[in-house]
Amino acid sequence: MSEKQVTRRNFLYVTTGAFAAAGAASLAWPFVDQMNPDASVKALASTEIDLRPIIPGQSITVMWRGKPVFIRRRTQAEIDEAKKVNLADLPHPEADSDRAQNPEWLVMVGICTHLGCVPLGQKGDYNGWFCPCHGSHYDTSGRIRKGPAPTNLEIPDYVFLNETTIKIG
Amino acid sequence: MSENYAPKSAVGRWFNDRLPLLNLIYGHLLPYPTPKNLNYWWTFGGILTFCLVTQIITGLVLAMHYVADADLAFASVEHIMRDVNYGWLLRYIHANGASLFFMAVYIHMARSLFYGSYKEPRELIWIIGVFIFLLMIATAFMGYVLPWGQMSFWGATVITNLFSAIPLVGESVTNWLWGGYAVGSPLLTRFFTLHYLMPFLIFALVILHVWALHVPGNNNPEGINVVQGSQDTVPFHPHYVVKDMFALVVFLVVFAGFVFFVPNLLGHTDNYIEANPLQTPEHIVPEWYFLPFYAILRSVPDKLGGVILMVSAIAILAFLPWLDTSKVRSAKYRPLYRQFVWLFFANVILLGYLGAQTADGLFLIIGRIATAYYFAHFIVILPLLGYIEKTKPLPKSLSEPVLSPEERQMKAAASGAGA
Numbered sequence: 001m002s003e004k005q006v007t008r009r010n011f012l013y014v015t016t017g018a019f020a021a022a023g024a025a026s027l028a029w030p031f032v033d034q035m036n037p038d039a040s041v042k043a044l045a046s047t048e049i050d051l052r053p054i055i056p057g058q059s060i061t062v063m064w065r066g067k068p069v070f071i072r073r074r075t076q077a078e079i080d081e082a083k084k085v086n087l088a089d090l091p092h093p094e095a096d097s098d099r100a101q102n103p104e105w106l107v108m109v110g111i112c113t114h115l116g117c118v119p120l121g122q123k124g125d126y127n128g129w130f131c132p133c134h135g136s137h138y139d140t141s142g143r144i145r146k147g148p149a150p151t152n153l154e155i156p157d158y159v160f161l162n163e164t165t166i167k168i169g
Numbered sequence: 170m171s172e173n174y175a176p177k178s179a180v181g182r183w184f185n186d187r188l189p190l191l192n193l194i195y196g197h198l199l200p201y202p203t204p205k206n207l208n209y210w211w212t213f214g215g216i217l218t219f220c221l222v223t224q225i226i227t228g229l230v231l232a233m234h235y236v237a238d239a240d241l242a243f244a245s246v247e248h249i250m251r252d253v254n255y256g257w258l259l260r261y262i263h264a265n266g267a268s269l270f271f272m273a274v275y276i277h278m279a280r281s282l283f284y285g286s287y288k289e290p291r292e293l294i295w296i297i298g299v300f301i302f303l304l305m306i307a308t309a310f311m312g313y314v315l316p317w318g319q320m321s322f323w324g325a326t327v328i329t330n331l332f333s334a335i336p337l338v339g340e341s342v343t344n345w346l347w348g349g350y351a352v353g354s355p356l357l358t359r360f361f362t363l364h365y366l367m368p369f370l371i372f373a374l375v376i377l378h379v380w381a382l383h384v385p386g387n388n389n390p391e392g393i394n395v396v397q398g399s400q401d402t403v404p405f406h407p408h409y410v411v412k413d414m415f416a417l418v419v420f421l422v423v424f425a426g427f428v429f430f431v432p433n434l435l436g437h438t439d440n441y442i443e444a445n446p447l448q449t450p451e452h453i454v455p456e457w458y459f460l461p462f463y464a465i466l467r468s469v470p471d472k473l474g475g476v477i478l479m480v481s482a483i484a485i486l487a488f489l490p491w492l493d494t495s496k497v498r499s500a501k502y503r504p505l506y507r508q509f510v511w512l513f514f515a516n517v518i519l520l521g522y523l524g525a526q527t528a529d530g531l532f533l534i535i536g537r538i539a540t541a542y543y544f545a546h547f548i549v550i551l552p553l554l555g556y557i558e559k560t561k562p563l564p565k566s567l568s569e570p571v572l573s574p575e576e577r578q579m580k581a582a583a584s585g586a587g588a
Contacts, residue, residue: 032345035359041349061447066351068447111351114472116330117323117449133327133453134467135529150472 046169064168068110082141092151096141108142114149202402204389210280212416220270227263237361239354242317243443261432268435271458285498286388292490294381299487301374311364318440334473392499401567460524467528468536494555502561513546
């Protein structure tokens with residue numbers, strides 16, 4: 001075979017194709033992006049909660065971005081239990097002090113990191129949370145101890161606005 | 170055959186000369202040559218077509234009353250059940266129809282496995298079939314979410330969370346699917362849209378499935394090649410039209426039994442409780458037809474690993490024509506495969522049973538063994554059998570196995586004289 005000649009026609013053929021492909025790709029983006037969380041969903045991104053009605057040993061569940069958030073006022077026993085755990089024993093090592101800004105208040109997203117079920121409180125082998133779907137056990141700091149979940153319960157961004165109010169998100 | 174066809178009426182001829190549609194339908198449905206020994210396991214293709222059309226028609230009318238919004242969906246389904254004229258009937262047909270559709274498709278696939286219908290030259294028919302099965306799974310799953318009961322909601326949560334197992338982009342992908350940060354209204358609306366679309370895609374694939382089937386023609390219980398138009402074939406109409414109709418009537422008796430006597434037997438009571446994002450039901454189970462795959466998912470202690478294994482369990486079917494190295498199609502002539510294929514069926518049923526149990530203790534151990542066996546069947550047993558199995562001699566024609574020795578001799582003499 002003789003060497004192929006690159007003609008003007010070949011050049012036009014390739015450039016036309018390339019422009020059509022780039023145009024189609026850029027036009028595809030709006031069709032993909034329309035499925036992402038929209039402005040009205042993002043607008044509900046933060047929630048303020050009054051902590052005064054909660055006594056030690058009690059938890060409440062609030063909704064934030066359509067997800068349940070557990071707010072637990074932990075007892076001293078639970079705090080001690082969470083603190084004395086050897087980090088090397090954890091599948092996902094995190095110190096309790098990194099998970100609770102104020103040790104008395106544990107704030108975390110109440111969604112099992114396995115497949116998204118809501119764990120049940122004060123249940124399971126570690127007296128923390130237990131997910132009934134596929135059997136993940138979390139401790140009093142919401143850290144995964146046993147079962148298929150890969151990571152600890154997620155801690156959302158939150159700040160204490162004052163002694164008795166927090167803002168999540 | 171179809172080339173010689175001419176419609177009887179003048180209008181028909183006028184139309185057919187301009188668009189040979191009648192010609193096409195005639196050729197594929199009436200004189201189409203079919204092996205003369207197809208048994209009742211071959212009637213499920215027709216039954217499945219009936220199921221698809223039933224789901225499309227009942228779905229169409231249900232969509233006229235249903236509202237795809239998280240605040241209204243559950244109430245609109247109850248409205249269909251209580252207020253809409255015959256709404257209860259239409260919904261029960263649609264809900265049980267999905268279950269019967271899967272029952273029929275599993276039998277249809279089992280027949281293909283037993284008689285080796287997926288082998289050369291029918292690989293593409295089988296692969297199109299695997300895609301139809303995949304679309305059926307997606308359609309059924311999305312349909313189950315629409316009533317927005319507890320099982321709908323939590324089933325959707327668990328399954329969409331499977332995507333969060335994808336490394337790096339998992340969270341972005343799930344948020345994109347949800348259109349938010351949790352399962353809610355945006356997801357429900359898009360599931361409804363896709364649930365409406367997919368049956369039509371299935372319909373298109375069914376046309377390709379039948380088209381591809383009509384190139385080599387049907388496989389048969391003997392698994393041998395038959396010459397189209399020879400004494401081994403009969404026209405599809407009336408022979409198999411009547412046989413398919415009879416099988417369909419029997420199938421309809423079962424269908425009606427479910428719809429009128431036990432319409433909720435295959436459903437889950439928790440789905441009559443409205444979705445509550447704050448409370449997970451005690452025990453989430455998918456619909457019965459997903460249980461074997463659910464058992465495979467749960468048998469792996471790792472999230473990503475479980476997802477990969479479950480997807481592989483279905484994807485591996487597409488490679489079946491090449492994993493099975495035996496040239497002999499029908500299990501009738503494969504003494505070892507015949508036993509292993511039954512073992513495989515039993516194992517799938519076992520997985521289905523395990524999928525409905527809690528995943529711990531002994532159930533989990535048996536689940537892991539059954540999962541390992543499911544894959545071993547495809548990647549160890551099937552490739553090896555082709556080499557070690559001593560198959561029985563195949564008959565030369567479909568008539569041969571049913572002829573008496575005298576008839577066989579006469580036939581041999583006749584063909585000898587002819588030559």
